[in-house]
Amino acid sequence: MNKGKLIVLSGFSGAGKGTVIKRLREKYDYSLSISATTRAPREGEVDGKDYYFKTVDEFKSLIDYNGLIEWAQYVDNYYGTPRKFVEEEMAAGKNVILEIEVQGAMKIKAQYPNAILIFVTTKDIETLRERLTSRGTETAEVIQKRISRAAEEAESMEAYEFIVINDDLETCVDAVNAIVVSESCKKENRTQFLIDIKRQLDEL
Ligand code: 5GP
DSSP states (O other): OOOOOOOOEOOOOOHHHHHHHHHHHSOOOOOOOOOOOOOOTTTTTOOOTTBBEEEHHHHHHHHHHHHHEEEEEETTEEEEEEEEHHHHHHHHOOOOOOOOHHHHEEEEEEEOOOHHHHHHHSHHHHHHHHHHHOOOOOOOHHEEEEEHHHHHHHHHHGGGEEEEEOOOOHHHHHHHHHHHHHHHHHHGGGGGHHHHHHHHTTTT
């Protein structure tokens, strides 16, 4: 009954999801799932903090023993969400953020129908290209692949319940939190409260 919520945050590569999540966690109380990936670490990325960096064989064995709640291939690499952390945190009543791409998000929704699916985007594609270029972490070829992938992902945006534009960071962060708070207040998520309050009234 008091289980925490699963919040799936997706968005174009370069939309600023990482920054949004960092700020969200500074301001509010959220757990963040750390994914496993076969992608090489970017400069400054730390194993166990940004990702669990795996070889393809290691990743495949994670799949084999059901250690991931979802996984997907994205621009030549595998990415997946470790099961244990998510299940434990939710059981402890924590709201858990998954920063994952569209295919993974759909797999999560199928398994956890109450998951909240939020798509974060820049206000236009030009801003996206600028952000990817100025980050300086990817080659021109990879940037182009990520822009092409964004075109595919845009088609899946419709599958998300919420679309948040990351123009001003604080506004975006507060919007994401407001979505989660209002979902928690829905009467479907207040069943135990309704039972309790009616019982208290009956006892008067
Ligand atoms: P990046 O290489 O930029 O860190 O991530 C590339 C894409 O993979 C992003 O869209 C990110 O949200 C997604 N991603 C990261 N972790 C996971 C995961 O565990 N599962 C899935 N399906 N996608 C992920």
